[in-house]
Amino acid sequence: MEIDEIKEIDKTVKSWLRESRDNVLRKIDTRLTVNTKTSRKDLVTNIDKQNEQFLVSKIRDFDPESRILGEEGFGDKVVSTEGQVWIVDPIDGTMNFVKQRNHFAIMIALYVDGEGVLGYILDVIGNRLLSGGPALGVFDNGHPLAEVVDTPxxxxxxxxxxxxxxxxxxxxxxxxxxxxxxxxxxxxxxxxxxxxxxxxxxxxxxxxxxxxxxxxxxxxxxxxxxxxxxxxxxxxxxxxxxxxxxxxxxxxxxxxxxx
Amino acid sequence: MEIDEIKEIDKTVKSWLRESRDNVLRKIDTRLTVNTKTSRKDLVTNIDKQNEQFLVSKIRDFDPESRILGEEGFGDKVVSTEGQVWIVDPIDGTMNFVKQRNHFAIMIALYVDGEGVLGYILDVIGNRLLSGGPALGVFDNGHPLAEVVDTPxxxxxxxxxxxxxxxxxxxxxxxxxxxxxxxxxxxxxxxxxxxxxxxxxxxxxxxxxxxxxxxxxxxxxxxxxxxxxxxxxxxxxxxxxxxxxxxxxxxxxxxxxxx
Incomplete structure (x- = not known):
């Protein structure tokens, strides 16, 4: 993929994340509909679902040929990494989201033929976005990430x-x-x-x-x-x-x- | 203690905390001097010490008759709760402070004859102050704390x-x-x-x-x-x-x- 195309995708995904964050924050003090999935500690809320639907629809409009793997199942059944594959976690840390309204993240990744191209982790309440990929480098709220020290x-x-x-x-x-x-x-x-x-x-x-x-x-x-x-x-x-x-x-x- | 006096102390302690937080943030990216106390997991830094000295000197100027119990030992040897006793933790969570520069707190308490009068917990990086006491109520960054739900x-x-x-x-x-x-x-x-x-x-x-x-x-x-x-x-x-x-x-x- 050309660097200009990657930069264009990066700009677009960041705009989705801003809109997605605004949507979540707007609803954060409303009464949630909480359902359990595999156990009483594995939760999903109406906001997880709405946010996945929002992100999946943005990806579909932008990149109709791609396949989408979403935690809550609004994407596709993805069984191979061929072509463009988007991976979406609309609310990571749903238990924290439900019990704390804090310490949860929105995550998006783009892989092409199994190779990672772009990744995004947004700490919604901390308002911190880690983003980037091999072509762009890694950014912490837009600033180049400090070099990781190889601590034992x-x-x-x-x-x-x-x-x-x-x-x-x-x-x-x-x-x-x-x-x-x-x-x-x-x-x-x-x-x-x-x-x-x-x-x-x-x-x-x-x-x-x-x-x-x-x-x-x-x-x-x-x-x-x-x-x-x-x-x-x-x-x-x-x-x-x-x-x-x-x-x-x-x-x-x-x-x-x-x- | 009269309510007006408590309000005056509250205003004063908040001004110390603001100054204390500014001091810590100004030095947070400098190289720390870290020493172990009882084990390799029990740390103290130059900033813990400087911040306790700062807070102890503020308390001494403001309230010379009181006794001060500080974690790092710059206060007094306090063995009874008689009279006005201030308790100071200049950096709570020193391991987090050293390894994360995040998730640590500055804490101050005032007891009179063993009764709690005022308490302060400041999340330095999160910039969140929980404060108050029986006469004033509890405040979360200046807003009355939401009622605590009695969750099992x-x-x-x-x-x-x-x-x-x-x-x-x-x-x-x-x-x-x-x-x-x-x-x-x-x-x-x-x-x-x-x-x-x-x-x-x-x-x-x-x-x-x-x-x-x-x-x-x-x-x-x-x-x-x-x-x-x-x-x-x-x-x-x-x-x-x-x-x-x-x-x-x-x-x-x-x-x-x-x-």
Whole structure:
């Protein structure tokens, strides 16, 4: 894809995100319709659905040939990464959204033939957008992202998923103890922003394509490692435990996971 | 103490906090001098010390007869709650401050003969001040705090301390599983603000007087329960595991702790 075309898409996606954020904020104090999906801790609201419909319709108008993978199912059934594939998470961290009206994100990614082209993670309440891709670089609210320091696990804070810690899956307790402390924020988007900004040395959670689609592109450009929990390449359409970390912390964590 | 005097103190403390926040933000991108205290995870920086010296000197000028309990030891040796006692935490969440330059708080409390009069928790980066006391009520950035909903544990997110979870002290794992999810933020001040704002249904951590001094006053006025982990009254000068929660969640948690 030509750089001018990428810049044009970037400008367009940012305008959708602004409009999407305004829509969410306008409705944030209204009574939500909350439904459970797979368990009492897996929620979806009318705003998740409305926002996905909004973003899917924007993408369809802009890029009718593409296929769209959305968390709430208003896109297409995407089973291959061929051609232009958009991945949309209309509200990442829905539990935080419902219980806190804070600490949630809107995420969009564009892949072409399986290669990441553009990724967007918007912390809605913090009003912070991490954006970019291999052709543009990574931006933090429009400013080039500060270089990520290659901190080892022992010298950083690690973001973890609550359920993995509670069941000590993959030696999560040992990983937390080797670090300077664990943090649990409850939103992949918020955690990935924190790793990109150097506030966390890594993040481990069971994730789905819409949880990591944008982050996978941004983290790759920023020199971070995002793999499966056993260090293998992470497929664009995979659903599995994901390990994101600085190179040093990634090595430290893989050693503990395999013990 | 007369209401006019309390209002005058409130105005004065807010001016110290503004100046204190400006000082911290001005130095936040400088190289910190970091020292460990009791372990590699217990830190103090030059800014913690400078900020305590700044606040202690402001209090001394304003209220020379009072005694001051400060985390970093620039106040007095306070062993009784007689008379006017100020409690100061110049940087709460020093690990977050050092590793994230985010998610830390400045806290000030005023007790008279053991009774809470005024409390202040300032989220420095979020620029959010929770303030007030029994005579004034509780304010969130100057607006009256929204009424705290008496949510049970099963319908809320719970803030926990990482070490308590990792060692499953006081059945912390069971408490987390009964809730809708645990969050770990790494700063008592940030966690207490989250409970006051209804983003968390409770918070449990081992705390010292400067960690809970301000929160104890604000939470009491807001109708929240802050006690020892076994439900007893929390002494102003105590250092122990503290349970803060809505009344319903407090009851739910005590049942699990005593199992």
């Amino acid at each position: 696990l022992s010298n950083g804070l690690i973001g973890l998923s609550g359920p993995l810690v509670l069941h000590n899956t993959f030696n999560m307790v040992d990983i937390a103890q080797k670090s300077l402390g664990m943090r649990i924020y409850g939103s992949a988007g918020i955690d990935i922003i924190s790793v990109l900004r150097g506030e966390l040395v890594g993040y481990i959670s069971y994730l789905k394509p819409w949880d990591f689609g944008a982050g996978r592109i941004l983290c790759d450009v920023a020199g971070l490692e995002m793999t499966t929990i056993d260090g293998k390449q992470l497929g664009v359409l995979s659903s599995e435990p994901v390990l994101l970390a600085t190179r040093n912390a990634h090595r430290d964590i893989l050693t503990i996971v395999s013990q | 544990l099963s319908n809320g997110l719970i803030g926990l301390s990482g070490p308590l979870v990792l060692h499953n002290t006081f059945n912390m794992v069971d408490i987390a599983q009964k809730s809708l999810g645990m969050r770990i933020y790494g700063s008592a001040g940030i966690d207490i603000i989250s409970v006051l704002r209804g983003e968390l249904v409770g918070y449990i951590s081992y705390l010292k007087p400067w960690d809970f001094g301000a929160g104890r006053i604000l939470c009491d006025v807001a109708g929240l329960e802050m006690t020892t982990i076994d439900g007893k009254q929390l002494g102003v000068l105590s250092s122990e595991p503290v349970l803060l929660a809505t009344r319903n969640a407090h009851r739910d948690i005590l049942t699990i702790v005593s199992q």
